[in-house]
Amino acid sequence: MTLTKRTHWVVRVTHWVNVVALPLMVASGLRIFNAYPAFARKGESFCCYPFAGKPIPGVLTFGGWLAGARHWHFAMMWVLVINAIVYLAFLYAHGEWRELAPRRGDGRRAWEMIAFYAFAKKEHPHQGKHNALQKTAYFAMPIMATVIVLSGIAIWKPVQLHWLTMVFGGYVWARYVHFMAMILLVLLVLGHIFMVFAVDPYALRSMISGWYDEDLSPEARNARPFYHLLPKRKRVLATPEA
Amino acid sequence: MPRRHDDERSLIDRRRFLAVATTGVAAALAGCDSFGSRRLEPALAAAQRANERVERRLFRHRSEDRIPGGARLTGDAFPQYFVSDSVPIWDEAARGVWRLEVSGAVRRPLSLSLDDLTKLPRIAQSVDHFCVEGWSARAQWIGVRVSELARVAGATGDAGYVDFQSFDSDYHESWDMESAMHPQTLVAYAMDGRYLGAGHGAPARLHSPIKLGYKNTKYLTRVVFMPTRNGGYWSDRGYEWYGGT
Numbered sequence: 001m002t003l004t005k006r007t008h009w010v011v012r013v014t015h016w017v018n019v020v021a022l023p024l025m026v027a028s029g030l031r032i033f034n035a036y037p038a039f040a041r042k043g044e045s046f047c048c049y050p051f052a053g054k055p056i057p058g059v060l061t062f063g064g065w066l067a068g069a070r071h072w073h074f075a076m077m078w079v080l081v082i083n084a085i086v087y088l089a090f091l092y093a094h095g096e097w098r099e100l101a102p103r104r105g106d107g108r109r110a111w112e113m114i115a116f117y118a119f120a121k122k123e124h125p126h127q128g129k130h131n132a133l134q135k136t137a138y139f140a141m142p143i144m145a146t147v148i149v150l151s152g153i154a155i156w157k158p159v160q161l162h163w164l165t166m167v168f169g170g171y172v173w174a175r176y177v178h179f180m181a182m183i184l185l186v187l188l189v190l191g192h193i194f195m196v197f198a199v200d201p202y203a204l205r206s207m208i209s210g211w212y213d214e215d216l217s218p219e220a221r222n223a224r225p226f227y228h229l230l231p232k233r234k235r236v237l238a239t240p241e242a
Numbered sequence: 243m244p245r246r247h248d249d250e251r252s253l254i255d256r257r258r259f260l261a262v263a264t265t266g267v268a269a270a271l272a273g274c275d276s277f278g279s280r281r282l283e284p285a286l287a288a289a290q291r292a293n294e295r296v297e298r299r300l301f302r303h304r305s306e307d308r309i310p311g312g313a314r315l316t317g318d319a320f321p322q323y324f325v326s327d328s329v330p331i332w333d334e335a336a337r338g339v340w341r342l343e344v345s346g347a348v349r350r351p352l353s354l355s356l357d358d359l360t361k362l363p364r365i366a367q368s369v370d371h372f373c374v375e376g377w378s379a380r381a382q383w384i385g386v387r388v389s390e391l392a393r394v395a396g397a398t399g400d401a402g403y404v405d406f407q408s409f410d411s412d413y414h415e416s417w418d419m420e421s422a423m424h425p426q427t428l429v430a431y432a433m434d435g436r437y438l439g440a441g442h443g444a445p446a447r448l449h450s451p452i453k454l455g456y457k458n459t460k461y462l463t464r465v466v467f468m469p470t471r472n473g474g475y476w477s478d479r480g481y482e483w484y485g486g487t
Contacts, residue, residue: 032376033376035374035375035376036373036375036376036377038377041316041377041378041379041380042316042319042320042321042377042378042379043314043316043317043318043319043320043379044314044316062278063277063278064277064278065277065480066374066375066481067476067479067480067481067482068277068278068480070374070481070482071286071289071290071480071482072278072286074289074290074293074482075285075286075289075290078289078292156487157297157300157486157487158307158370158372158487159305159306159307159370159372159451159452159486159487160297160300160301160302160305160452160486160487161300161305162305162306162307162308171370171372171378172378175376
């Protein structure tokens, strides 16, 4: 067992705040969307949304009705924005952004990970704290979040912040960007959750207590999704069956 | 069977995680339906007050809604909407000729016929209409600025709010003075070049792109300047009072 302190408490706290606040934000947003589950301006058509007029299933929504969902949405936005500012300020001040910022060779390393997961490569590529795919995902999340926040402000204040709405191509497109960026972020989050449980459940410990056992890292276990999930047993400790 | 020490440690960690996670989810769901916990309502109300402060600080008279020249107007697809059981139509036989009353915190209360209204300085503007539901529409409106009515009636210094009242049942919505005085806030009597139809608030309605649709009272009867806010039809039913865009 090689325990290392891996996850700073600021990262752990902001992570779990997201776990609570993000689903509330998404679900209340979907309830707001259901009041007009389409993007076209009245009397016009919209090119790029094939499900116009079909509401999101109620179980995925939160807030009960349009006004209630709006209250939740406009309250959780503060929680999430402040949380994100704390997280990003910490990354910057503590230098941890270096672990997420793209570097030369990341593309090649990401392909190596994909090749490994696809059984086209035998050994887990060497990695630091995160593998190249994780790095890409964790780097993309704050970027998607920024797009979501800005497009959200653009549809909240299409007149007072008209210039911002125009950056997204006007109200209709800002609403679409807000929706699609949310979908992308949700997909990233779902991928993240899947990979934690399928590849590195031991990372849960470091997201709770901060401690991580390097002997159980995916690299040490040569772990693919659902492969080598349990730690390798050392032969010397094995008791031969009678 | 041999058990390795770190196996045990990680199991305990997982157990502890599950315990923490279930407690958290249970706490979040306690006393909670899809509307959210009733106990959190004061927090939501506080957030709404904070949002209103931000919105009012953000507000500028020179920020105006603009649609591109030659942009297509919504025309017949512009939704019609009222809260009464049937289209509200001013009953001249029962109620006399329609007049718009401008009263409250003013030095010279007004009672304007539609004819009087059309003789006041006229503004024509093609703007967006933003509905709280998420859709938007475009129309050209002709009318009189509320700021012009305030000037003619001599709104006093303690007029901090304006209540826009209607003959569509008890529909009304009150506004903050700054928003009411915005140059794009009109008492409109024509839409897309024709006098308002019954479905769009005839004979006159409030229209401004700077607030959500429900704040724009149709079937207007009274514009009342007030020292305090007076809620509104949807504002009293749980929708955000400010509703600025």
